Amino acid sequence: MTQSYTTDPTDGDAEPILSTDDLTKKFGTLTAVDGVSLEIPADRITSIIGPNGAGKTTLFNLFTGKYEPTEGRIALRGDRIDGKEPHHLVERGLVRSFQINNFFADLTARENVRLATQAPYTGFRPRDFLAHHRDLDVATESANRILERVHLSNVADETASNLSYGQRRHLEIGISLAADPDLFLMDEPTAGMSPEETRETVELVEEIASDITLILIEHDMHIVMDISDQIVVMNEGMVLARGTPDQIRNDERVQRAYLGSE
Amino acid sequence: MIESLLRATLLGLQLGMTLALVAAGLTLIFGMMDVINFAHGALYMFGAYFGLLVGESLGSFWLALLLAPLIVGLIGAAIEILSLRPLYGRNPLYHILLTFGIAIMVQGIVVQIWGSQSRRIPAPDLLTGSVSFGPVTYPVYWLFVLVLSTVLIGTIWIAIERSDLGILMRASAHDTEMVDALGVDVKKVFTGVFVFGSVLAAVAGVLLGASRSVHPGMGFGVIIEAFVIVVIGGLGSFKGAIYAALLIGLVIAYGALIAPALTDLFIFTLMAAVLIVKPSGLFGATEAA
Amino acid sequence: MKSVMNLAADLKTAIGIGETTGPIGEQVLSSQGRLAALVVAGVLAVFAPVAQAFEPFWLNILTRMLVFALLALSLDFVFGYAGLLSFGHAAMFGAGGYAAALAIREVTTNALVVLPASMLVGVAVAAFIGWFSVRAKGIYFAMLTLAFAQMFYVIVFTDLPATVLDVETITGGDDGLFGIPLYEAIGIDFTSRLLYFYLTLVLVLVSFAVLVRVANSPFGRTMQGIRENEERMQFIGYDVQRYKLLAFSISGGFAGLAGGLYVPFQSVAQPGLLHWTISGELVVMLLLGGMGTLWGPMLGGALVIYLEERLAGFATWEIILGSVFVVVVIFAPRGLAGTLISIKNDPRNTITHVKQALRNYVEKVRG
Numbered sequence: 044m045t046q047s048y049t050t051d052p053t054d055g056d057a058e059p060i061l062s063t064d065d066l067t068k069k070f071g072t073l074t075a076v077d078g079v080s081l082e083i084p085a086d087r088i089t090s091i092i093g094p095n096g097a098g099k100t101t102l103f104n105l106f107t108g109k110y111e112p113t114e115g116r117i118a119l120r121g122d123r124i125d126g127k128e129p130h131h132l133v134e135r136g137l138v139r140s141f142q143i144n145n146f147f148a149d150l151t152a153r154e155n156v157r158l159a160t161q162a163p164y165t166g167f168r169p170r171d172f173l174a175h176h177r178d179l180d181v182a183t184e185s186a187n188r189i190l191e192r193v194h195l196s197n198v199a200d201e202t203a204s205n206l207s208y209g210q211r212r213h214l215e216i217g218i219s220l221a222a223d224p225d226l227f228l229m230d231e232p233t234a235g236m237s238p239e240e241t242r243e244t245v246e247l248v249e250e251i252a253s254d255i256t257l258i259l260i261e262h263d264m265h266i267v268m269d270i271s272d273q274i275v276v277m278n279e280g281m282v283l284a285r286g287t288p289d290q291i292r293n294d295e296r297v298q299r300a301y302l303g304s305e
Numbered sequence: 306m307i308e309s310l311l312r313a314t315l316l317g318l319q320l321g322m323t324l325a326l327v328a329a330g331l332t333l334i335f336g337m338m339d340v341i342n343f344a345h346g347a348l349y350m351f352g353a354y355f356g357l358l359v360g361e362s363l364g365s366f367w368l369a370l371l372l373a374p375l376i377v378g379l380i381g382a383a384i385e386i387l388s389l390r391p392l393y394g395r396n397p398l399y400h401i402l403l404t405f406g407i408a409i410m411v412q413g414i415v416v417q418i419w420g421s422q423s424r425r426i427p428a429p430d431l432l433t434g435s436v437s438f439g440p441v442t443y444p445v446y447w448l449f450v451l452v453l454s455t456v457l458i459g460t461i462w463i464a465i466e467r468s469d470l471g472i473l474m475r476a477s478a479h480d481t482e483m484v485d486a487l488g489v490d491v492k493k494v495f496t497g498v499f500v501f502g503s504v505l506a507a508v509a510g511v512l513l514g515a516s517r518s519v520h521p522g523m524g525f526g527v528i529i530e531a532f533v534i535v536v537i538g539g540l541g542s543f544k545g546a547i548y549a550a551l552l553i554g555l556v557i558a559y560g561a562l563i564a565p566a567l568t569d570l571f572i573f574t575l576m577a578a579v580l581i582v583k584p585s586g587l588f589g590a591t592e593a594a
Numbered sequence: 595m596k597s598v599m600n601l602a603a604d605l606k607t608a609i610g611i612g613e614t615t616g617p618i619g620e621q622v623l624s625s626q627g628r629l630a631a632l633v634v635a636g637v638l639a640v641f642a643p644v645a646q647a648f649e650p651f652w653l654n655i656l657t658r659m660l661v662f663a664l665l666a667l668s669l670d671f672v673f674g675y676a677g678l679l680s681f682g683h684a685a686m687f688g689a690g691g692y693a694a695a696l697a698i699r700e701v702t703t704n705a706l707v708v709l710p711a712s713m714l715v716g717v718a719v720a721a722f723i724g725w726f727s728v729r730a731k732g733i734y735f736a737m738l739t740l741a742f743a744q745m746f747y748v749i750v751f752t753d754l755p756a757t758v759l760d761v762e763t764i765t766g767g768d769d770g771l772f773g774i775p776l777y778e779a780i781g782i783d784f785t786s787r788l789l790y791f792y793l794t795l796v797l798v799l800v801s802f803a804v805l806v807r808v809a810n811s812p813f814g815r816t817m818q819g820i821r822e823n824e825e826r827m828q829f830i831g832y833d834v835q836r837y838k839l840l841a842f843s844i845s846g847g848f849a850g851l852a853g854g855l856y857v858p859f860q861s862v863a864q865p866g867l868l869h870w871t872i873s874g875e876l877v878v879m880l881l882l883g884g885m886g887t888l889w890g891p892m893l894g895g896a897l898v899i900y901l902e903e904r905l906a907g908f909a910t911w912e913i914i915l916g917s918v919f920v921v922v923v924i925f926a927p928r929g930l931a932g933t934l935i936s937i938k939n940d941p942r943n944t945i946t947h948v949k950q951a952l953r954n955y956v957e958k959v960r961g
Contacts, residue, residue: 069707107829108789128678128828128833129828129829129831130828130831130832130833130834133829133830134831138829139829141644141826141829145823145825145826146823146826147819147822147823147826147828148822149822150822153601156829157831158815158816158819158830159831160811161815161816162830162831163814163831164812165812165816167813167836167840170811171811171812172807172808172811172813173807173808173811174811174812175810175811176810176811176812176814176815179812196870217831219829219830222830222831233661341733386959387959388920388924390958390959390961391954391955391958391959392923392924393922393958394926397732397733398679399652399923399927401733401736401918402881402919402923403879403920403924405874405877405878405919406878406915406916406917406919406920406923407920408913408916409878409912409915409916409919409940410913410915410916410917410920411914411916412912413910413911413913413914413915413916414913415913416912417910417913464896492961529740529744529870532737532740536734536737539823540733540734566751566752567748567752567754569744569747569748570745570748570752570754573741573742573745573748574745575746576737576739576741577726577741577742577745580730580734580737580738580741581726581738584729584730584734585734587918588786
């Protein structure tokens with residue numbers, strides 16, 4: 044099978060913030076991501092869709108440095124980032140959130156976010172070892188701003204494990220936001236949510252997208268069609284199609300391979 | 306030269322196969338139950354001492370080889386039910402700590418009952434003497450140990466590969482819920498696996514108790530070797546444990562030819578090297594996480 | 595204050611059905627705790643001359659208790675507090691001890707020179723082991739540290755350095771190094787056992803203060819985060835491996851210091867100091883004392899040494915230690931520290947908790 048592009052993706056004037064060239068990841072004999080060449084335009088929402096096992100999450104793990112690619116390259120604003128470790132990528136403004144909540148269940152919401160906002164202010168200087176962590180006011184203030192942004196100020200002092208499902212998902216997003224990213228990869232932000240929670244989360248996602256480039260993995264087709272500027276359809280590790288929601292909706296191959304099967 | 310090499314090879318294979326008996330139990334217990342069993346060496350030692358007890362009081366090595374593993378199996382059952390069972394679901398660290406405590410206890414008990422001097426299980430008359438293969442003279446008893454442990458390991462291997470038991474074991478290693486779904490009582494499976502591992506360790510204890518010596522430090526000695534084997538082979542992998550046991554057996558035997566004092570250094574260097582290159586061990590199924 | 599309440603809540607569930615390692619609170623040691631530590635140190639300081647006068651043997655035990663309290667503290671800093679399950683701390687302890695022995699023999703008996711050297715050697719050995727090990731997680735980390743520590747043991751035991759450098763002896767092989775004298779420094783002669791005790795007491799107290807401080811720092815906070823969720827800390831932007839390596843090296847420094855205090859006091863450096871059973875015994879001390887609290891393991895260390903000394907005559911010593919340990923793991927996984935805090939917070943319900951724990955146990959055994 045060859046790479047196939049629907050048409051020129053979205054408005055062509057947007058600089059790509061992230062691009063990949065022939066990106067491939069093999070696990071033993073399984074090729075999870077197979078020769079993917081992509082451009083993610085800045086300041087837009089790009090959604091990655093595809094059936095289970097299509098390679099979406101592996102793609103995320105490659106973008107964020109969890110895995111090293113077997114072949115190919117990844118560039119962030121033109122600089123190669125493949126093989127870089129996650130914390131380097133966070134420093135360059137690339138963050139992710141997780142499909143399954145991945146935070147500190149025994150800490151309060153504020154402490155969870157604070158652990159993240161503290162990161163840029165700590166290093167390996169003497170005072171990082173000898174000052175009291177609570178005296179790091181910048182981190183606390185910044186954590187409070189984040190909590191407000193993800194609508195969790197009212198439950199800031201609750202232990203994370205006591206929050207409602209929707210609130211926990213928002214906390215998950217908040218922790219990632221704390222690193223002050225320009226590019227945010229969200230893994231199924233609305234999975235398992237009630238319609239009410241989903242609506243709130245979509246609003247939150249759109250608010251975040253106002254000044255941050257977003258890449259979403261999302262299963263809910265209504266949301267995808269509604270908020271995306273660009274959609275990338277994956278199947279069996281390859282990009283099946285790429286385009287605006289309208290283009291994707293009308294793409295025959297996509298309908299056959301993916302939408303039709305639902 | 307060739308002579309000592311051949312001899313070392315036989316010795317290495319024999320040692321490897323007996324160590325495999327210990328390591329097999331250890332790796333199965335980990336694979337099935339997620340328990341790092343520090344008391345496994347203690348069970349091996351109990352095997353040797355009960356072998357000594359039966360061998361000396363009944364005067365039969367064969368009875369010792371039969372009865373000692375049964376006694377140790379019962380002790381294993383008691384340990385699993387009374388101390389491990391209440392800890393399932395807790396941080397696995399506690400299993401290490403608990404079994405370490407049991408190992409200390411057993412060592413104390415052994416010293417208390419049998420004293421701290423070194424002993425030896427009398428080998429049966431049938432197996433005394435040596436045989437010659439060309440230039441190499443080799444004790445009959447050691448040959449017997451090699452053959453018996455190879456047969457045991459081979460049988461278990463085939464059983465695990467072919468039978469329902471094997472399927473069950475592999476299922477539970479991956480997913481206890483799946484075993485539940487198969488309609489099997491996980492608790493009984495756990496007890497069974499632990500007892501099985503204890504019996505194997507005890508057999509190794511009796512076998513080596515008649516060729517190496519029986520002393521209170523043997524439990525802690527063998528557990529480190531067994532851990533190294535299991536870690537090199539990949540925690541939870543049966544196949545890996547067997548290959549790694551043979552590897553370590555040969556390293557010890559050849560190492561003794563080159564620099565006897567440094568065999569431990571060779572072993573630990575080998576283990577560190579394997580882990581650095583492949584953190585999950587040679588046959589480790591999962592990433593080290 | 596809030597931390598103590600969290601802890602109390604944790605501990606109610608901890609007796610009998612507890613989970614994981616130490617508490618996650620705002621503060622590692624409350625002001626009350628600090629006061630208690632000072633009081634204990636004060637009592638020890640006053641008691642020492644009395645012990646010296648009546649039963650010099652006691653001073654001996656007390657000093658060894660202090661050294662092992664320090665060693666257990668150093669391990670808890672990584673094991674309980676940062677979640678790095680080191681089964682190789684004997685290597686740093688022994689290396690610090692041998693460094694002191696060699697330095698005293700060949701260079702100087704000045705504590706101000708030798709003890710920092712012991713610490714540095716502890717840091718270096720820990721950095722070496724850590725460099726190869728920190729990428730491995732959980733039990734694999736434990737096994738790697740164990741393997742590397744045993745390598746150091748074999749190196750010392752077989753006197754490999756002497757073979758390599760082609761000299762007669764360096765580590766003294768399996769005999770070790772004998773006749774190591776005590777320190778002197780700034781005009782004080784620590785060859786008096788009482789003064790040596792004070793030296794040890796002060797250094798243990800200072801080490802405790804420093805490690806508590808570090809535990810409460812942003813660095814310490816980060817280590818807690820790594821213990822709880824290493825992957826997320828990476829994706830938040832922390833260089834997790836570097837943090838772990840650093841924590842392990844800091845801990846190694848204090849283990850080295852403990853070695854540097856121990857060897858001159860015992861007047862010998864033996865390979866047994868590096869043997870993995872010491873590492874294992876240290877883990878026992880941690881659990882008995884209460885992992886992750888820093889002060890608990892110090893109590894645990896002191897207690898184990900005390901019991902060992904008192905029961906050494908009995909052959910049953912190991913049976914007792916082993917049984918106590920098994921009971922603690924099953925019924926009080928938060929150790930002495932956890933039990934003390936629980937009793938302090940809720941003295942009336944202690945009996946109820948014990949009953950509850952026993953009932954839980956019976957239920958679980960029955961299945």
